[in-house]
Amino acid sequence: MPEPKTAPNIANAESLKKMYADMLLIRRFEERAGQLYGMGLIGGFCHLYIGQEAVVVGMQAATKPEDQVITAYRDHGHMLACGMDPKGVMAELTGRSGGYSHGKGGSMHMFSSDKKFYGGHGIVGAQVPLGTGLAFANRYRGNQGVSLTYFGDGASNQGQVYEAFNMAELWKLPVVYIIENNQYAMGTSVARSSALQDFSKRGVSFNIPGVQVDGMDVEAVEAAGKEALAYCRSGKGPIILEMKTYRYRGHSMSDPAKYRTREEVDQVRETRDPIEHFGKKLIQRGVATEADLKMVDNEIKQTVIASAEFATTSLEPGPAELYTDIVI
Amino acid sequence: MSTQILMPALSPTMEEGKLARWLVKEGDTVKSGTILAEIETDKATMEFEAVDEGRIGKILVPEGSEGVKVNSPIATLLADGEDASSAAAPSAKPEAPKPEAAAPASAAPSAPKFEIASDPSLPPGTEMVMTTVRDALRDAMAEEMRRDELVFLMGEEVAEYQGAYKISQGLLQEFGARRVIDTPITEHGFAGLGVGAAFDGLKPIVEFMTWNFAMQAMDQIINSAAKTRYMSGGQMSCPIVFRGPNGAASRVAAQHSQDYSSWYASVPGLKVIAPYFAADAKGLLKAAIRDPNPIIFLENEIVYGRSFEVPKIDDFVLPIGKARVVKRGKDVTLVSYSIAVGLALEAAEKLAADGIECEVIDLRTLRPLDMETVIASVKKTNRIVTVEQCWPVCSIGTEVSAQVVAQAFDYLDAPPGKVTGKDVPMPYAANLEKLALPTVDDVITAVKSVCYRS
Numbered sequence: 105m106p107e108p109k110t111a112p113n114i115a116n117a118e119s120l121k122k123m124y125a126d127m128l129l130i131r132r133f134e135e136r137a138g139q140l141y142g143m144g145l146i147g148g149f150c151h152l153y154i155g156q157e158a159v160v161v162g163m164q165a166a167t168k169p170e171d172q173v174i175t176a177y178r179d180h181g182h183m184l185a186c187g188m189d190p191k192g193v194m195a196e197l198t199g200r201s202g203g204y205s206h207g208k209g210g211s212m213h214m215f216s217s218d219k220k221f222y223g224g225h226g227i228v229g230a231q232v233p234l235g236t237g238l239a240f241a242n243r244y245r246g247n248q249g250v251s252l253t254y255f256g257d258g259a260s261n262q263g264q265v266y267e268a269f270n271m272a273e274l275w276k277l278p279v280v281y282i283i284e285n286n287q288y289a290m291g292t293s294v295a296r297s298s299a300l301q302d303f304s305k306r307g308v309s310f311n312i313p314g315v316q317v318d319g320m321d322v323e324a325v326e327a328a329g330k331e332a333l334a335y336c337r338s339g340k341g342p343i344i345l346e347m348k349t350y351r352y353r354g355h356s357m358s359d360p361a362k363y364r365t366r367e368e369v370d371q372v373r374e375t376r377d378p379i380e381h382f383g384k385k386l387i388q389r390g391v392a393t394e395a396d397l398k399m400v401d402n403e404i405k406q407t408v409i410a411s412a413e414f415a416t417t418s419l420e421p422g423p424a425e426l427y428t429d430i431v432i
Numbered sequence: 433m434s435t436q437i438l439m440p441a442l443s444p445t446m447e448e449g450k451l452a453r454w455l456v457k458e459g460d461t462v463k464s465g466t467i468l469a470e471i472e473t474d475k476a477t478m479e480f481e482a483v484d485e486g487r488i489g490k491i492l493v494p495e496g497s498e499g500v501k502v503n504s505p506i507a508t509l510l511a512d513g514e515d516a517s518s519a520a521a522p523s524a525k526p527e528a529p530k531p532e533a534a535a536p537a538s539a540a541p542s543a544p545k546f547e548i549a550s551d552p553s554l555p556p557g558t559e560m561v562m563t564t565v566r567d568a569l570r571d572a573m574a575e576e577m578r579r580d581e582l583v584f585l586m587g588e589e590v591a592e593y594q595g596a597y598k599i600s601q602g603l604l605q606e607f608g609a610r611r612v613i614d615t616p617i618t619e620h621g622f623a624g625l626g627v628g629a630a631f632d633g634l635k636p637i638v639e640f641m642t643w644n645f646a647m648q649a650m651d652q653i654i655n656s657a658a659k660t661r662y663m664s665g666g667q668m669s670c671p672i673v674f675r676g677p678n679g680a681a682s683r684v685a686a687q688h689s690q691d692y693s694s695w696y697a698s699v700p701g702l703k704v705i706a707p708y709f710a711a712d713a714k715g716l717l718k719a720a721i722r723d724p725n726p727i728i729f730l731e732n733e734i735v736y737g738r739s740f741e742v743p744k745i746d747d748f749v750l751p752i753g754k755a756r757v758v759k760r761g762k763d764v765t766l767v768s769y770s771i772a773v774g775l776a777l778e779a780a781e782k783l784a785a786d787g788i789e790c791e792v793i794d795l796r797t798l799r800p801l802d803m804e805t806v807i808a809s810v811k812k813t814n815r816i817v818t819v820e821q822c823w824p825v826c827s828i829g830t831e832v833s834a835q836v837v838a839q840a841f842d843y844l845d846a847p848p849g850k851v852t853g854k855d856v857p858m859p860y861a862a863n864l865e866k867l868a869l870p871t872v873d874d875v876i877t878a879v880k881s882v883c884y885r886s
């Protein structure tokens with residue numbers, strides 16, 4: 105197939121290619137993390153984000169530097185999208201001193217005050233009031249920041265979510281609640297846990313508007329994200345974005361995933377994969393060539409290999425670290 | 433250059449597994465995400481995906497092979513344009529370094545090998561069956577559910593998933609969805625709902641996936657369950673069991689690794705049980721389900737897979753509130769509960785070689801505390817060391833020591849010793865986690881110190 109030598113001049117070609125690369129970085133990073141887990145180099149819980157990459161990358165493309173991000177334990181993708189260093193993230197997964205928390209937090213608990221990433225939380229739903237508090241701080245200081253507060257379909261049933269919703273609307277706090285509906289909370293499908301399955305309506309009794317978004321389409325996410333962030337920045341209060349997405353891997357590494365069929369997973373992979381599809385679109389539109397994308401992939405593979413190398417050679421934290429950072 | 437595909441670990445404690453089925457054959461092209469094989473462990477069958485792309489060269493381990501060691505090569509992967517012959521002798525890719533991390537100290541599922549004093553309440557000659565703590569707990573629930581229609585089980589993933597830690601295996605199949613109920617992730621809500629149902633005379637068993645998540649439900653446990661009998665002048669009863677794994681698991685960091693023993697043990701209106709052995713898990717869970725009070729039943733994830741003898745008796749129910757002397761000795765009393773009983777017993781064995789004979793007491797119930805058994809032992813040995821995994825400040829050991837000092841001061845030949853976890857949140861890093869947890873050596877040091885030996 106003849107390919108154009110150079111891509112035609114498309115206004116946002118660079119940002120489109122960046123979104124592609126950002127998603128691919130998350131995918132390759134997670135695959136490598138899964139492999140390191142299999143080799144016994146990562147322990148405990150390790151929740152991979154594979155399949156959901158378009159959500160966080162699309163949203164991040166819509167943000168400004170003053171916006172904050174907070175999420176649960178399925179957080180590697182969020183950190184990479186926030187611009188955190190893959191080496192520091194991977195080294196935290198292996199529990200080494202080069203990790204973002206010097207190895208003390210692990211996969212579920214990482215933070216970067218620099219990148220305004222507020223964690224990394226292991227208790228389902230707890231990050232929702234916390235993210236609302238970040239929004240409160242923005243309003244209190246009178247700045248333009250918006251809090252991007254991510255949580256799952258399962259977390260959406262926790263009571264504290266609704267306590268936070270009420271306060272957010274009551275006080276018009278600038279927070280985008282991003283519900284990553286990947287259809288399962290561990291082994292429980294949305295249908296088996298939720299009386300109202302349309303999560304975009306979860307704010308109705310608080311007057312919080314909500315929108316359903318195809319979370320497998322990074323451009324749709326970015327567009328919805330821009331609108332939502334503009335809504336918050338204009339002082340109108342919180343808004344909900346329900347992202348329809350899917351996780352390919354088990355809930356964590358040791359999930360036999362008997363609650364869904366292999367066909368179901370394959371079907372999503374084949375028809376809705378956020379990276380594959382977006383890549384094809386970029387080629388069709390002449391934004392990139394197949395060779396361009398291959399090159400991106402190769403570069404990312406090197407980045408990921410380097411992060412794994414760092415994460416396995418960085419030293420374990422010194423014994424004195426046991427007693428540091430408790431109170432000061 | 434060909435690379436090796438290695439047998440993956442599917443959990444941090446897995447050392448080997450069965451390669452159940454290959455889903456690719458030699459010559460197949462794979463890319464990242466392609467499912468290569470099905471791997472079976474004692475707990476589950478899992479799919480294993482490719483990370484790198486290439487073509488399958490040689491399959492080194494045939495399907496159906498048991499006991500395949502983690503990190504051993506199971507196939508070779510050829511890069512583009514490479515032929516299978518070059519794969520016959522795969523370039524020696526250094527085997528992944530196996531870090532300390534791969535073998536958490538606490539994970540070895542071994543029962544202590546020396547003799548354990550039998551429970552005095554057992555008729556002599558009772559047949560014993562080796563049973564995992566996991567199965568003992570399941571059997572207890574199943575037996576009580578068969579016996580009493582008012583008993584039901586509720587919690588996250590308890591039904592269709594068969595329990596996050598497989599404690600409720602088979603219960604949905606036997607008792608149906610009316611009595612084995614999957615809840616949404618709403619701990620405060622379903623704990624409260626359970627308490628309400630108990631007010632009306634049902635007998636709920638509420639499983640917390642782990643006790644860490646019960647902090648969400650704390651108000652209903654303490655303010656509603658524990659206090660209502662008192663506030664109602666005895667009119668209201670709350671026959672509920674809250675159960676689940678407590679304490680440190682392996683490498684799951686601060687928010688998922690905490691021991692709540694002393695928190696609950698400080699609350700009047702609750703009974704708190706923390707067994708170690710499978711027989712105690714069974715007999716005390718059955719007692720808990722029958723008890724008319726709210727019960728906190730603290731299990732331990734690391735202990736679930738350990739096997740111990742369980743008496744083969746039709747209806748094996750143990751008394752709540754009774755400690756057990758699990759090993760007799762004359763030199764020092766070790767008082768412990770839950771997973772730390774394993775540490776105490778191991779230390780006792782090593783100390784015996786040094787000529788120190790420990791009497792080991794498993795408290796089993798933390799509220800009410802069986803101080804009678806402890807005091808009787810201390811009066812004999814004149815020394816005490818408490819052994820537990822929780823934080824040192826306001827621990828169960830702190831309370832036991834205070835009572836021993838108050839009630840048997842004149843019998844003590846040394847100040848009470850105390851072994852606990854370190855006074856820090858649980859770190860993730862393998863080396864720090866090890867340092868944070870109490871060890872057999874800690875117990876040995878503490879015992880020698882109260883015996884004035886070095």
Ligand SMILES: Cc1ncc(C[n+]2csc(CCOP(=O)(O)OP(=O)(O)O)c2C)c(N)n1
Binds near residue numbers: 227259290
């Ligand atoms: C309060 C609390 N309850 C239970 C758990 C155990 N748990 C961890 S993740 C999870 C499922 C959450 O599902 P969802 O919110 O849909 O997020 P996803 O894992 O799909 O990203 C559960 C039950 C927990 N960590 N915290």
Ligand SMILES: [Mg+2]
Binds near residue numbers: 257284287288289290
């Ligand atoms: Mg989910």
